[in-house]
Amino acid sequence: MTQKTQVISVVQEKGGAGKTTWLCTLASLMAEDSAKVFAIDTDERKHLSRWLEKDNTAIDWTFEDNDEKIGPTVRQLKKSDPAYDAIIIDTAGYKSATAIYAVQASDIVFIPCMPDEDSAKDAMQTYRHVLNVAENAEKNILAFVVMMDTDPRANITASITDALDAKKIPRLKAMCNHLTGFKEMKSTGKAPDGAAKSAARNVLAELQRNDLISYYAKGGSWERKSA
Secondary structure, eight states: OOOOOEEEEEOOSSTTSSHHHHHHHHHHHHHHTTOOEEEEEOOTTOHHHHHHTTOOSSEEEEEOOOGGGHHHHHHHHTTOSSOOSEEEEEOSOTTSHHHHHHHHHOSEEEEEEOSSHHHHHHHHHHHHHHHHHHHHHTOOOEEEEEEEEEOTTSHHHHHHHHHHHHTTOOBOSSOEESOHHHHHHHHHOSOOOHHHHHHHHHHHHHHHHTTOSGGGSTTSHHHHHHO
């Protein structure tokens, strides 16, 4: 079976919504599952680069802030042998030129959202922006909101998820809750630990069940490596 490299972008207008945290979480868990992952940091704040510089994960990476090089870089990486299972792109915000190029190159886009009204509004705007980019590129690009730093018992969490659902914004039901392990990632350069890892694994399991990550799809690389 010919392996297809899946391109995944993480995009949000609002800073501090957990964009890089989710990217690091997803990339590191996939790497733990023996996926061959390449991460591209396009955010001038370089939060992802600083995490990867600790060299505690089996993730290849580069920093690229030239928007015109995003597409060529992705196309070149797709030719790698052995092939990458996933190329994951961190962006500076959906209004940046690099974010537009990243979305155009993507198969799926994740939109992190914190449990507050401003973040939810930005997530909705980001989703509409992704749809617009996909339409202009004449490409089917999936997009899903992933809730970050949530307290499942808090009324605000239910209020925000209800608001997203009312607007028919696709979102993952599993959430990355408010747990210390997600914050500790920044200093360890590793995947989340403890309860945070369990929560992250629940989110990843939902992606697996719905065949949203091609590495885990039936007949995919994960199944072959696990056989």
